Amino acid sequence: MSIAAKFEIEYLQYLDAEGKQVRDDLPAFAQDLDQMVELYKLMLSTRVFDAKSIALQRTGKLGTYASCLGHEAAHVGIGSAMKPEDVLAPSYREYGAQLYRGVQPREVYMYWGGDERGNDYQNEPARHDFAWSVPIATQCLHAAGSALAFKIRGEKRVAVCTIGDGGSSKGDFYGAINIAGAQNLPMVAVIVNNQWAISVPRKIQSGAPTLAQKGIAAGLYCIQVDGNDIIAVRKAMEDALERARNGEGGSVIEAVTYRLGDHTTADDARRYRGEQEVKDAWAKDPMIRLKNWLVAKKMWDDKKEEAWKAECDDWMDNEVNAYLETKTQPVTAMFDYTFAEIPADLEKQRDLALSLENKAH
């Protein structure tokens, strides 16, 4: 019998759960230990930020919030590998990547705190990234469209979308990787497989042994990495970005991680998953292995950790204050961005809203 096609999916890991190096061929960025310390610091600040967000929600100062606990290596790995001119199309919990690209914690708080201005990222390069995308997987096609724009204009830029294991079931994801393959678009899709789509486990999403292999059908490069190992995530990203930038094709990266928290603050994961599973997952916490590795290399210690945490706390307090001091937008804001120029008919409704407001005061 002849074989029409054959494939295998490589699995990439540099650091095991304890922080022991399992390969000798460290990529160049990982040989720069000062840079690795910077990445660890960003992972830690992401975790401090996340805890602060949950605390804000629990005290009634934030609406529903989607935590990123456990995704720090995956998200910082993605964000730190990208160039400023690239474009990120995230779902709604990729703060580690976004903080790296200039999104401010106060903007995250504003968005989940019920203010559209949170989506109006002020700092480059985040300013030219997409905003959070709640409708699952729809952002994948925005990345494909962005990549097509880069190709049409001959720009050496790459569009990156991130998506969950659940999101990889949706047609928008398949459509995006399909056109990326068909048109050789500079696009990288990262499936951040955290094992749970709210209450539905990974095995119910797909019968495929890896989610990475979905890209094979689209003609893309595919790899599965340990999503709790930032070296593996970033290495896979760097390779994928370089190929895409050089017109050598798009990629699907599956970063295998674990959602250590609830889906959102409105969710209670104890309803559908066992304590032991979560306990086992904590043993693979992305922070532990990188810390152990850096400590062994004498680049980090508990004193530095405490000092940096304190700095992060100050930063977050400052951001929280800025958020809490932000005045609610005027009622007219809901009208003013519906069209570039407000149509006459809508202006009448705007006037009505304004008069109701004035009457209330």
Added chain:
Amino acid sequence: MAQITLIEAVTQALAYEMAHDESVVVLGEDVGVNGGVFRATQGLQEKFGELRVLDTPLDETTIAGVTVGLAAQGMKPIAEAQFEGFIYPMMEQIACHAARLRNRTRGRITVPAVFRAPWGGGIRAPEHHSEANEHLFTNIPGLRVVLPSSPARAYGLLLAAIRDPDPVMFFEPKRIYRQYKEEVPDDGEALPLDVCFVLRDGTDVTLVTWGAQVKETLEAADALAAEGISAEVIDVATLTPLDFDTIAESVAKTGRCVIVHEAPKTAGFGAEIAARLAEECMFDLLAPVERVTGFDTHIPLFRLEMKYLPSTERVVEAAKRTLAAS
């Protein structure tokens, strides 16, 4: 100067804008070498290349989502849904992103895109090829919904739609794609997207319509004139945002209104116009507002479709009823 049909006017507008603005790109199924199944994009790929006139994979969701991505990066994409009946997979991308991004990012990301679709019945097409569902889009904030009804208006309104900084649904009444020809100078002159067009002045009754029904409505006005009844005919053209003032002014003059559309009656866009008349023009009305529409059924397969679509006779009778009422 050449006389052209409505669909040729669409092609002429696309070619004009692509030649004058290199950020304009066309994408869809069969829009490339085949020139579109109705030939709306005939010759464009030859002129502007495979990237600017892009044959996409056969997935409407992909077309719509990629369009959002292109527009967000500063391109002006024109997406084609091959038939209006195939537009449903596009709706999430249109409603959740195209129409919403400006608002939800406070103007940081905008979507200057056009979604074109051959619209409506009456061409003996297979199932799912004859839908009129413009009312599904008129309830989505942030969208413009436009239906041209003549070659000149197709040309001018499509140019305006492409140049508009916000997303526009551009529904082309395929039944009148080749109904007649008229002179349409290729001068790049756009028509306004915020006005109704008064196609015929009258004093006794106002006939309000859009899309392919402009044909039957104008025929009805002729028939009424033969009986001494003067009908004013308004082509709404841009359903949302609606220029209600033009309709209100006309009804203030005639005191009577018949709304004609092809889509089902209940919650069709005629209901919005009738409601606005009740809210704002009640004391100008001499008779109840009439609606002549498709029935609240699926448009039948083609042996029965002409019995579904509003006929000239139904429009004439409705107008006469409004005159009999007072």
